[in-house]
Amino acid sequence: MLRIFAAVAALSLAVPAQAEWHRADSQHFVIYADDSAKDVARFSEMLERYHAAMAFVTQREVETPSPSNRLTIYAVGSARKMLKLAGSRNVAGFYFARAGGSVAFVPDVRASSGQLDFSMITLLHEYAHHFLIGSSRFAMPRWMDEGGAEFFAPARFPSDGEVQIGRPALHRTYELKNAPDVSIAQLFERGGFRLGDGIPEDNFYGRSWALYHYLTFEPARKGQLLDYARRIAAGEASGVAAKGAFGDLVALDHELDRYVKQRRLKGFVLPPELIPIRPITVVQVSPGMDEMLPVIIRSKRGVDRETALEILEDAREVAARYPGDAGVLAALAEAEYDAGNDDAAIAAADAALAIDATVKNALVQKGFALFRKAEEADDEEAAFAAAMQPFSALNQLEQDHPLPLIYYYRSFVERGAAPNETARHALERAAQLSPFDRRLAMNAGLMQAREGKVAIARSTLGPVAANPHGGRMAREAQRYIDELAEVAEGTEWRPGSMVDLTDVLAAITRKYDEYDEDEGE
Template sequence: MKYWVAILALLALSSPARADWYEASSEHFVIYADDREKDIRRFAENLERYHSAMAFVLNKQLEAPSPSSRVVIFVVGGQRDIRELAGTESKTIAGFYVPRAGASRAFVQDIRNKKGYPSFSTTVLLHEYAHHFLISTTRFAMPRWMSEGAAEFFAAASFNGNGTVQIGRPAQHRGMELAHADEVTVEQLLDQELYESTRRGRYDAFYGRSWALYHMLTFSDERSGQLGEYWLQVARGTPSIEAGRAVFGDLDELDRELDNYLRQKRMMNFVLQPDMIQIAPVSIRKLSEGEEAIMSVRMRSQRGVDDETAQTVVADARAVAAQYPDDAGVLTALAEAEFDAGNDDAAIAAADAAITLDASRKNAYVQKGYALFRKAEEADDEDAAFKAAMIPFSQLNALENDHPLPLIYFYRSFIQRGAMPSENARHALARAYELAPFDKNLGMSLGLMYAGDGQITRAMNTLRPLSSDPHGGGLVRAAKRYLGQLQHASEGEPWWPSAIDADVPMLDESADED
């Protein structure tokens, strides 16, 4: 599903192009930037070093993602450009991240490679990637304070000229917050409902105090092992506040310790030597003239459009395509813009043209598949139409076996025509979520699939992390409603959500996960 964004055409932005556009491709990231090649390479290498450092500190070695499951980063420009792309007037936004299966996108300001503490826009990217990494290593949702505290802990990183990486430095970007914002107690951190009920609507120190507590529990000799024990109890179903009292003891005393900890002049951090950090080579490709011209269209499309802005974007895409009719990258972006604008036949034609020129353009298969699926919903012979719609996804699967979208759409090819998904289709959806555990909508689909199969425990274990996502909005509310119903469901009996949301009980947060 596309995300709404109200923006002016980036083609009309006042920021002039400064350099050639390049694509930097590494094991976990793809970066698009109009900057000097050596700066883009260094930026990509630092991000890979960051990933490796997180894996070392957490002792979590992840499998390398499939190519389309890497995080794609667009270097947009200045803060004004970020605000327009994000559709916000916020003066503090420095970048943002959109997690989607096969299409995770991050948008950041201009590259600023700094020795020592990173620029704020880089810190934002490191914070969001920490979330991405942590979600990929566990199926249990961290309490909000721990999730944000961990992300802040890792984002306070330094990439030094001697090849070392520092993790867990004091969070300098939270200094003013900790000094001047409304204080948040440890009890409020551990009890999210208490925190929400006592907020005054003003800027507070939630992020700063979360970082401080995570940092102290990581390095404190006196409290060694307590953070892991607390997290283990929460993962087993103990409410955060109860686990905190059981593991940490007197929370008022912990508050006082935390205050004293923040008064220290020096704090510990991890200093990882170059031989502790292994990264694969980064490849750099200069974009074609057409790909440079279509980049604004591509960024807006992949951020997401609404009905109105889709028309503006597709008009811009057509104008560029008229100048570069033989550029596969341009035609692929045109296919996406046409689909977003509701022009399925035009999207299919552009995708076919792109594939003819360059059969490796994976997004062309995606956009053709999207358009065929939408057309199949109105077809007289749905079975034949959905079978045909799966062809580009099957071709994409042949190009990249672990691309999550062919797996998702194989399952949807049954659901959208009202057929019972086959066993292979069920396995495909579960595998897709293994590949993209950061996609909350995918997690919702999988949880409901398990519930419909009567696998109530697996359904609840899948939906529970979604119910505690602090940024989930309506999805969080839906997950809580479904979990409330599932508490009364019987294992082995198929379950489907109630059609009357008003009568759905909310989840009892004290209920045991088993």
Template sequence: MVYTNDNEKNVRAFSEQLERYHTAIALLTSSETNVPSPSNRLTVYVVRNENEVRKLYGEDNPFLGGFYLPRAGGSIAIVSRVKAAGRDLDWSMIALLHEYAHHFIISSSAYGMPRWYSEGGAEFFASSRFNADGSVELGRPAAHRGNELFLARDVTAEELLDPAAYEKRRTRGYDAFYGKSWLLFHYLTFSKPRAGQLTNYLHLIAKGKSQREAALEAFGDFKILDRELDTYLLKNRWNFLTLAGSAIRIGAIDIRAVSAGQAEMMPVQIRSRRGVTTEQARKLLVDAREIAARFPRDPAALTALAEAEHDAGNDKEAVAAADAAIALDPMQANAYVQKGLSLFRLAEDAPDRDSAFNNAVKPFVALNRIENDHPLPLFYFYQSFSKRGRTPTDLAYQGLVRALELAPFDTSLRMTLAMEQMRRHLMPQARETLLPVAFYPHGGKLALAAQRLVAKIDASPKWDGTAAELVMSTPVGGDEGQTDAPDPAAAAGAQPGGGGGKPADSDLPAEPAQP
């Protein structure tokens, strides 16, 4: 779903391009992704300019062109205004395609991907061209990375393939990480002498090899690879792939104007979905209440108010706003989510916790009837046991497994499932669940926790998962100098879906634009 303030012609043009892009990647990668429920699809918010993107991200980064937040039932990408005219894409469209490539690749893969591979792959697909005959060209030269590759500080093959080597030389200045990642991905994709090496590399990582070990075994000497990349960069002609328009079939595109109340509430909605601190939530609530007062019969506006109330800690008010929205429109999925989130929080301090948690599950049960493949009802059914200190039933566990199948990109959901699998002594399954978090491209507390757990599983084959929380907080290998040590309790009970509240900025990916 795309929200933008633009004319219908341009909205249809770039929506069609995005649909063709999705189909082209699926064909090229032979991926079969589940058709997501409406609420579990990626929502793209197109804002006025890059300054708005930076403001929403919360960082005045001159290289920031957009960002993507993967969340069960609430994945979003925020980019600046998109122009879809012409065959060659402007930066805003490239940033959007980059973000969508991340979402597609993470959604269609159950394995962890090194950062260079994730970013290089996103750049590979984002360097596309849409032709008038309906064909799509993928893997074109990343012209928007040209200046970076030739002028920014070089990043060697070793630094790309060994995160520890990169961190040793990393500075706050801009370097060629994204451009060099694209170059390596492109080279390994089209190089005949190195055919099959990239697939072998990913298999080695999946089997438990470290990134450095897998790279050395698959690619050989880093210095030789560097020389080949330098030569490849100076090529006059580049290979790319063209998919015929006849092979790319897309569905119908529905364009509609949002209601007047939702249009007024859109800045609040975007800010809430991005994530807010408690202080930000309280300031935003002033605007949300003022707008909702002017549109008391607009269910979308009332749903946004419910989210703003929840973020600000006003759970009873959030439930009231959600109930008002549902009464006007029973299909307001996010209203059920916000009501359920608030009832779960109220249940923590309720005199009769059993009764309160039983009541808190009801909005999610209702949502499940509307969207059977929405991941959050499955997650909160599981939480209704764990929050009360009860052993989750097998049905609750299977629901959690299914939730991750529906939202494989949600790292918090992965951590919750992995902890439950370790509690059940299902160590091979837990390791497989943890790997994508351990390899999360932008690191963060959950990634560090997952790395420690995977290291423990690999080092101690007889470990049954006992005291996993202690393992998460105990430094291993070379991470003693880390300053973002995970909170075991938070990692064990991480909340997926981005239901509001303070965001974990260290886990949010930022995409630098061409300097």
């Protein structure tokens, strides 16, 4: 049964073992790590039990992702390698949410202690966002989004399969003690922030965690967090919902002040029988992929023209040594595409598919290259029909892969044709499969608004506007929601400032050479 524990956490470190690259496959994750098979398997189990624990605690049903829509995690090595990859001195790990290609980058796998290395809190925090967005159809206020992620992130994983959730967020101790206070009213009303303006140096994150934790465990407040969430889902503003669910907010603020000063806090202990997981497989990658994975990591991180050419040189060298490895050739196809060499990308993808017709990345990269070539074709209709063939083959291999659905819709938009009903349904389905991809949700919401589906469009755009990291897209989505509030259901609507849908769609699969204001942390 579910138990409650009282604890003050302490961080511990474990020294990673050195090994060859391994790949772990589980229900929700793919992990690549240059660590021992035992450590990679343990890390994979921790993440799956973390997912199961969040599902149990929140009582949310989450659709199992298709294989290519799982989160792929690359353990890049030392902290020095991480900082070089991130291009920042202040990043312990980072994550990009993309339909059919969500990726996260973390340092070495350090799982033997049952408590993940401190840097892994970033991964758990971002995956909590990934889970909460994917399991909710309404836009959460920023405090609830960040407070929930902070609530789940300091998890612990004893060796018996148990998971401890709701542990003290010790990484917020200094903030709560020394940073300027955010009032309870500001906590409920604060939205995202504008990058470039600087993140406010106050206790918003710590206070959000504390409130989420308090409302979860305080007996006198039982059921109020759920009531608040239901009010938000019904359309109430955050401050109004807070007053309705929590009552006197000044009293709540004082209660929270006392709560954070306690030396012992409650948390959940979930035994393995409450959070069962499916089997995990771990394999050592081929010699060719062992050499190619450092190249792949740099590619997946995002490229500009200069880095794409550097990566391509390395990819060609590895591929020359392993011409019979389909995975290596698919990675070469990706590097050729990123460098702008469409014909070479198609040739490399075809070579991979000749060895193994089920290599999905080869189909994806061939489709990307054919689509880009189709933009310049004399007979656009025939060219885009041909460009859809790799995606159709991909759909046969994996019916719920979002990219074939997205590109079918795109095959109409990019040649200036009105998408048919099947194409429109395909885009909506892709957005359902990948609720964490805000660009995709933005495009689906605009499409629905053009069809006169005003209520559905506002619902689809809601999570985009509520992005806790703010950004241009969040501001635009909120403006569209506000404008749609004045539009009658059934009325076809377009935003006052026209959006180039081709650019929006292309951005879904674009790689970035620096952090996008709407992605990562």
